[in-house]
Amino acid sequence: MSKIQAEDIRNLAIIGHSGEGKTSVCEAILFNGRSTDRLGKVPDGNTVTDYDEQEIARKMSISLSVAYTEWEGAKINLLDVPGFYDFEGEMNEALRAAGGALIVMGANGTVTVGAEKAIAICQRAQLPMVIFINGMDKDNADYAGTVAALKQNYAGKIAPIQIPIMQGQKMIGYINAIKEKAYRFSDAGLQEIPIPEDMLPTLKEMQDSLTETAAENDDALLDKYFSEGALTRDEIVHGIRKGIYNVNTIPVMAGSALQNKGIINLMDEIVKYMPKAKERREMVATDLMKDELTGVSCEEDGPFAAQVFKTVVDPFVGKLNIMKVFRGMLRSGSTVYNATTGKSERISQIYLLKGKKQEPVSELGAGDIGAVNKLISTNTGDTLCDENAKVKFDAIHFPRPVYSMAVYADKKGEEDKIFGGLNKLSEEDYTFTVEKNADTGEMILSGQGETHLDVINKKLKAKFNVSAALRTPRIAYRETIRKIVQAEGKHKKQSGGHGQYGHCKIRFEPFDGDFEFAEEVVGGSVPKQYIPAVEKGLRECLPSGVLAGYPVTGLRAVLYDGSYHDVDSSEMAFKLAAAIAFKEGLKNAQPTLLEPIMRLKIRIPEAYLGDIMGDMNKRRGRILGIDMAEGMQIVNAEAPQSELSKYATDLRSMTQGRGRFIAEFERYDEVPAAESEKIVRARQAENN
Structure with a gap:
């Protein structure tokens, strides 16, 4: 064109x-x-x-x-x-x-x-x-x-x-x-017809309304309307355009x-x-040369400035960056500056798009939309500009992920292909994340809902020929103790030659923290060279508690006594003795499960407030307070993570799609006894 x-x-x-x-x-x-x-x-x-x-x-x-x-x-x-x-x-x-x-x-x-x-x-x-x-x-x-x-x-x-x-x-x-004209639809297109007589009153009413609307959007037209009681057709169009522009x-x-x-x-x-x-109103940008905010208007002869607003990734064709030129002209063969990454990019070919069809052009002017391929360091949200007029537009806001599933490879050995494919897909979709859960070891795919994650999974198959299974993520439960106990661990073994002997007495206490080790040994009952081995033995036990095999936290261990053998004692023997004491002590210290508690901000219309509060109670949650912003109710709440796996879907259902929420980890709390028994049984069945 x-x-x-x-x-x-x-x-x-x-x-x-x-x-x-x-x-x-x-x-x-x-x-x-x-x-x-x-x-x-x-x-x-x-x-x-x-x-x-x-x-x-x-x-x-x-x-x-x-x-x-x-x-x-x-x-x-x-x-x-x-x-x-x-x-x-x-x-x-x-x-x-x-x-x-x-x-x-x-x-x-x-x-x-x-x-x-x-x-x-x-x-x-x-x-x-x-x-x-x-x-x-x-x-x-x-x-x-x-x-x-x-x-x-x-x-x-x-x-x-x-x-x-x-x-x-x-x-x-x-x-x-x-226009005061009537048209009838026909196979040949529009056919002008006389205005039906019975619709003339409705037409007059609508024209009066449009005239008032036009007048209200322009002071000069309002004065004329009051003085003359009418506006010309061009004046009505001008007034409506102005009203549209000002929303x-x-x-x-x-x-x-x-x-x-x-x-x-x-x-x-x-x-x-x-x-x-x-x-279009000026786009606010940061002038990197002056380190101050500036307005970028649609000047065709100004220095080039554009922003990539969409990226499409194809494993065969490569990456296509779709951009809007806000100022100046983009030409094939030119070099531009990426103000987001600080790197220069060579523009090879520019395209106009009609869906998947790409039409090559030599330039793209201010106010227009087009695409460029083969950019090395440019992604969605990046600003491209003239190197002598460096500006940077604000990043595009994307909603936080609210729905998560664990990702597993359908075929063993394809894990790297799956995560490589997901990383590629993340270049075109900034609304999902993939990260490893340090507590459960699972790779977690988080997005906007069930359909979103299903689409991502099918794209993996279509674009990268690899199949993944999505499963409900494990909850990162932890174990702790509720009372102080003393435990003894003795490792004694004789098998010819030097034997093995380690003996320690340890007091286990609830602790406001993760884990702490201390020693109160007197009289050398446990030689100093073996004390680090006792601590090491205990730390190696922490990842697997005695209740359901979950990591142990909130524990203080104090080595206060023990014994040794001049010949048979060793660091390994004391490590094994500490492990025996750990298992024995924690069994008797009223072990209990802890669950992650999430802090939620739920944004809903007031009409749904009762439903949301009732639902939160069913999820073992509690309401912390209710605020109001922009005509919406903001419900601040806490709830166990295990009760929120489908909350994104459920909230949409309860509010007809009007509700939104964000959730962040807050702390660990003790699991109620009835729930704890279910979790322990499920864990035992899983391990068997």
């Missing part, structure tokens, strides 16, 4: 609830813009933006995908974002590059959770948005009810700019309130992406109303 200016670029993130038709909207836009020659369908697995094997198999988006088309002299960059909860990090990546959001929601008479969250995110980020009510071809479509629900939730912001023409329950056309106005349109009805109108309004790339 020919060189395009930032003035003519619209960067849109397509967001909303899972299953509402975001990918279908993208497909229809691409088809209408002649970027594709056929209208793909998600059920058929042939859409541009859902091209991954798992996306096709699951019939849902799992990864951010980029495509573009041209319409009415503008380039529209589409960022198709998964709507499922487990892939929230993809939305954060998209919103870093987008200049506006297209929120797709169903015509079901309510505001879905995904739409609710999408609008809230855009409001916090001050990101202009437009709502498209999809599925108007369905028998139960309720446009009026959906708009009413939106107006109730977002009073004073919702601005429908078209009126659907219905036949029964289905949308057969629409009236454009600003005071959210226009609403409707149609059916699957039937490609209402999409052309949507595209017209995107070009007309949504902010141009050049109009």
Whole structure:
């Protein structure tokens, strides 16, 4: 395509609830813009933006995908974002590059959770948005009810700019309130028709509302409206554009992406109303030359500055870094500076993307989105810039992992291949982690939910041809004692020649710490040269307690007496004697299990507070306090780690996807007797 200016670029993130038709909207836009020659369908697995094997198999988006088309002299960059909860990090990546959001929601008479969250995110980020009510071809479509629900939730912001023409329950056309024209859908496209007489009052009401909305967004227009009682069509468009830019106005349109009805109108309004790339607010960055904050605006002739917002890793093709150019021009063959790593990178080939299709170009200008391959030290979130104008953008925020499983190789000996593959996948997905649990020895894969980890596991098989099994992680229980005891350990063995003799008496005490060794030997009953062997023998016993074989903590051991033999005593004999004393002493010291306790911050709407508190009690948890932030209840609680393995899934179920939480290790607490017996029996069965 020919060189395009930032003035003519619209960067849109397509967001909303899972299953509402975001990918279908993208497909229809691409088809209408002649970027594709056929209208793909998600059920058929042939859409541009859902091209991954798992996306096709699951019939849902799992990864951010980029495509573009041209319409009415503008380039529209589409960022198709998964709507499922487990892939929230993809939305954060998209919103870093987008200049506006297209929120797709169903015509079901309510505001879905995904739409609710999408609008809230855009409001916090001050990101202009437009709502498209999809599925108007369905028998139960309720446009009026959906708009009413939106107006109730977002009073004073919702601005429908078209009126659907219905036949029964289905949308057969629409009236454009600003153009004052009516259109009917037909096989040949849009057919202009007279405005139905019975809809003229509704049209007049909507025009009055749009005029008031436009006036409220501009002081000069407000003065004119008060003095003259009317605005021109251009003034109404200007006022609405200004309201959209300031996130005071959210226009609403409707149609059916699957039937490609209402999409052309949507595209017209995107070009007309949504902010141009050049109009995006300044991006805050750190000027590395001056060590101060600075604003980076969309200047086409300024020094180059871009940020990688998405990385795609392919074991055969390599790594593809997708970036948004915020300032200046990126050219093939140039050298740029990575302000995040401090290294220079050579730009070989630049691409424009249409899903998996890569179109080579020689340059990428300010406000545009494209991709570069073969960068050595560049990853998601990194800033690339001119070496003589070093700036660094803030890192992209990613949600913390909340759901964990242990990873095992299906085939023995493939562990290294699995973890090598997971490390590669972590370059394109920053919302999961892989680390070894020092207490259990298991490799733990942590992500956003069951579906997320299942996707990662299947990607391992598809991309790296290695199979992994995911299992519930072991809990890192520990053992301790509750009373002071004295124990004697004697190791005596005679087998010809020198024998073996070690004898020690040790007092075991509960201790506020991990482990401490002390000695109170008097009279040389245990020679000094053997005392370190006693301590070593005890420390070697700590990893396996007497109750269920879990590591021992909270123990103080005091060597206070013993005996030795001039010839037969040795360090080994005293080590073995200490081990005997350890096992004997801990059995009689009321051993007990300890479990890890997690500190939780649970963020929920107030309506779910009772359910969350009741559920926490069932999990042996306790509520520490409740705060409020941004209209949400923040529940501070503690609960045993063993009760939280499925909490991410359960919390979503209880709150219809509106709840979130983070958990951090707090301390170890004693396990209740009934629970302790179950754990010991399970451990014994496992060992047998």
